[in-house]
Amino acid sequence: xxxxxxxxxxxxxxxxxxxxxxxxxxxxxxxxxxxxxxxxxxxxxxxxxxxxxxxxxxxxxxxxxxxxxxxxxxxxxxxxxxxxxxxxxxxxxxxxxxxxxxxxxxxxxxxxxxxxxxxxxxxxxxxxxxxxxxxxxxxxxxxxxxxxxxxxxxxxxxxxxxxxxxxxxxxxxxxxxxxxxxxxxxxxxxxxxxxxxxxxxxxxxxxxxxxxxxxxxxxxxxxxxxxxxxxxxxxxxxxxxxxxxxxxxxxxxxxxxxxxxxxxxxxxxxxxxxxxxxxxxxxxxxxxxxxxxxxxxxxxxxxxxxxxxxxxxxxxxxxxxxxxxxxxxxxxxxxxxxxxxxxxxxxxxxxxxxxxxxxxxxxxxxxxxxxxxxxxxx
Numbered sequence: 001x002x003x004x005x006x007x008x009x010x011x012x013x014x015x016x017x018x019x020x021x022x023x024x025x026x027x028x029x030x031x032x033x034x035x036x037x038x039x040x041x042x043x044x045x046x047x048x049x050x051x052x053x054x055x056x057x058x059x060x061x062x063x064x065x066x067x068x069x070x071x072x073x074x075x076x077x078x079x080x081x082x083x084x085x086x087x088x089x090x091x092x093x094x095x096x097x098x099x100x101x102x103x104x105x106x107x108x109x110x111x112x113x114x115x116x117x118x119x120x121x122x123x124x125x126x127x128x129x130x131x132x133x134x135x136x137x138x139x140x141x142x143x144x145x146x147x148x149x150x151x152x153x154x155x156x157x158x159x160x161x162x163x164x165x166x167x168x169x170x171x172x173x174x175x176x177x178x179x180x181x182x183x184x185x186x187x188x189x190x191x192x193x194x195x196x197x198x199x200x201x202x203x204x205x206x207x208x209x210x211x212x213x214x215x216x217x218x219x220x221x222x223x224x225x226x227x228x229x230x231x232x233x234x235x236x237x238x239x240x241x242x243x244x245x246x247x248x249x250x251x252x253x254x255x256x257x258x259x260x261x262x263x264x265x266x267x268x269x270x271x272x273x274x275x276x277x278x279x280x281x282x283x284x285x286x287x288x289x290x291x292x293x294x295x296x297x298x299x300x301x302x303x304x305x306x307x308x309x310x311x312x313x314x315x316x317x318x319x320x321x322x323x324x325x326x327x328x329x330x331x332x333x334x335x336x337x338x339x340x341x342x343x344x345x346x347x348x349x350x351x352x353x354x355x356x357x358x359x360x361x362x363x364x365x366x367x368x369x370x371x372x373x374x375x376x377x378x
Contacts, residue, residue, distance in 0.1 A: 026077050029056060030150050030194055042071055050199070057201050060160035060170070080150045081107075083158065097159065098358060101127070101151060104365050106358045107178055109155040111163065119163060120172040123155045125188055126179025127362060131213050133234075134246050135278060138178045140314040141362060147179070149190035156195065174209045176232070178358075180249075181210050182218035192226055205229045211276065214253045216261040223269050231265060232274035232305075233258065237284045238296040246283075259296065266301045272339075275302045278309055279321035279329065290329045294336035304333050304340040 027034045029052070039049055048071065056066040056078065067073035081099040084106060088095050093113025098106050110122040129136065130144035160170045173195065175181040181188045188210070194200045195208060205228035212219060213234045222229065235258070237243040243250040262273050275297065279285050297304070306329060309320035321329070326342060333340040 027075055028080065028150050029053065029076065029078060030153055030200075038072070038075055044071060053200060057157065057160075060157070060164040062161060062164075079154050079158065080148065081154045081158065095162070097155075097162075099155065099158070101147070103145075105145065105362050107147065107151075107155075108358055109159060109177060111159050113168070118171050119168050120174060121156060121159050121170055122174050122176045123152060124177030124179055125152060125175055125181040125184045129179045130183055131180045131247065131249050133213065133248070134315055135236075135280070135309065135312070135318055137312045137314065140312070141358075143362060144179065144183065146184040146187060149187040149194065152187060152191040153194055153201075156201065170203075172207050172209070173203065174211065174232075176209075176211045180213060180215065182212050182215035182222070185218055185221070189222075189225060192229060196226075206271070209274065211274075213247050213249050214258050214261075215249075216253050216257050219261055220264060220268075223265050227269045228271065230271050230274065232276050233262065234276045234278075235293075236276070236278045236280075237289070238292050239284075239289075242284060246278075246280075255296070259300075262300050262302065273300070273302045275304045276307060277304060278307045279326050280309055281319045281321045281325065283318065285321040285325045285329055287328065287332065290332035294333060294338065297336075297338060302338065304338050306330055306333075306340065306342045308342070308344060 027038060029035065035049060038044075039046065052066060052070050055061045056063075063078055066078075067076070070076070081101060083097060084100045085098040086095060087098070093111075093115070095111040095113075097109045097111070099109060100106055105127045107124040107127055109124060112120040112122065114120060125147055127145040127147065128141035128143040129138045132140070156170070156173060163170055175188065192205070192208060195203045196205045205226055208226075209230040209232055210222060211232040211234060219231060219233075222231065234247070235243075236246050238255055240250070240255055243255065265273055277284075277293070293304075306326055308326065309318065311319060330340050330342060
């Protein structure tokens with residue numbers, strides 16, 4: 001259950017809260033077969049189930065309110081995750097939710113309250129990440145475990161409930177949290193199906209974005225299955241040797257293959273592909289880098305998103321570009337005809353501490369479970 005109100009940064013959730021998940025039977029609101037069996041067993045009108053789903057998944061009512069008119073609330077387990085800790089930024093409208101899986105591992109979900117009034121939710125698809133990108137704290141975790149589609153959806157549900165207490169609506173969902181989404185393809189697709197289904201969350205597919213380091217075959221499968229869902233490619237360099245240093249998975253997917261894939265995506269879907277480019281001083285931020293990026297992107301329907309780098313302890317050799325370099329890079333891209341924005345991250349004051357906490361706790365749990373370095377289901 002999402003608690004009411006705000007907690008101080010880093011303060012664990014009050015243990016006196018009722019722990020509904022530990023006492024209720026395990027019928028998930030997303031288990032369609034089990035819900036239908038329950039409906040027949042109790043001889044409920046189908047509208048009774050629809051009313052529950054609408055209250056919980058579209059209006060994001062609190063658990064007690066959503067269940068207040070349901071005939072058998074004790075038969076349901078609304079959440080597959082428990083809220084471990086909430087961290088609120090003192091600088092902006094970001095909130096990081098640390099959630100614990102039933103296997104005991106922690107994941108991160110981030111609410112971004114944009115100044116324009118839009119609210120974006122950044123969800124995780126895995127515990128850890130096997131992509132092991134040089135610049136990413138999650139990739140340094142040393143483990144990668146897939147989240148179930150119920151665990152992905154519960155991040156949306158609990159964040160939506162929290163936002164409902166603030167009279168805010170959840171507008172955008174981005175798969176940019178922990179994990180490479182296309183390493184958990186089946187659960188990603190099932191989650192998207194529930195998110196876009198009129199019977200469940202009823203979120204427009206155009207409000208969903210999946211970010212990948214470039215798993216090309218999965219990118220094409222995603223476009224074919226969800227042609228209106230947006231894709232983002234974490235590119236970061238168009239020099240193969242530099243990209244391989246930053247993204248080890250780049251050894252499997254060449255820049256030529258990535259270019260052909262984006263070309264094909266442009267042919268198959270109406271939406272523009274987001275190109276994410278992390279600005280790293282002395283690594284990929286020179287005028288030549290910008291010129292080569294513009295040349296590589298020529299002919300593609302893309303939106304370039306330049307991302308200032310937030311340093312992590314595990315990559316002391318990397319440092320972020322200064323504002324002068326970012327502005328110059330952005331100018332070059334715009335002059336080349338590409339729509340270009342600079343993403344200034346929210347929640348910088350809460351990102352590092354929480355990320356380190358997740359990494360430390362998860363590695364200890366993984367050692368005890370003998371799962372270090374593997375991908376598996378919780």
